[in-house]
Amino acid sequence: MRNSGTVTANIPASDLNRARAFYADKLGLTPAQDLDGVMLVYRTDGGSMFSIYATEFAGQAGHTIAQWHVDDLESEVRDLKGKGVTFEQYDMPGVTWDDGVASIEGIGKAAWFKDSEGNILCLDTGFPSA
Numbered sequence: 001m002r003n004s005g006t007v008t009a010n011i012p013a014s015d016l017n018r019a020r021a022f023y024a025d026k027l028g029l030t031p032a033q034d035l036d037g038v039m040l041v042y043r044t045d046g047g048s049m050f051s052i053y054a055t056e057f058a059g060q061a062g063h064t065i066a067q068w069h070v071d072d073l074e075s076e077v078r079d080l081k082g083k084g085v086t087f088e089q090y091d092m093p094g095v096t097w098d099d100g101v102a103s104i105e106g107i108g109k110a111a112w113f114k115d116s117e118g119n120i121l122c123l124d125t126g127f128p129s130a
Contacts, residue, residue: 009050009066012058013117016040019052022116026083059118067110067122076123077101077111088112088120 013019016037023029023042031052033041039053050066070076077087077100087100090112096103101111108126115121 006049011050011052011065011115011117011119012055012060013052014054014056014058015117016052016054018116023052026080026085026115059114061119063120064112064122065119067124067127069127070123070125073101073109073111073123073125080113080123085113088114 011019016039020031020040023031023040029042029044031040032043035041037054039051041049041051043049046069068076081087081100089097089100090102092102092104094105101109103109108124110122110124110127112120112122
């Protein structure tokens, strides 16, 4: 049952309009569905789906909420920086950093940033994906 199903990320937002603007203006994403100001549903060309839902508890997680697997991480990071996205850098053993991109030996590369709601999001390349 669980092994044959799909998994969807649910991202909290204290302000859906602000989140919609961030995901549109910075990430270039448009919701596939708007559920009466309660939830925005997104579908990627790669077949993934995620939602952004209204809650007062947004931005409180101290870990990655969602992760995009991309082909050209450095290009994606440059593009987002050009749109004003600030990338995070974390103190992690064995990780080297170059202009916001972490190289993790034996795994790949990743870059983390926060959305308008304070949620930690990640771009990666080389990580296992579907």
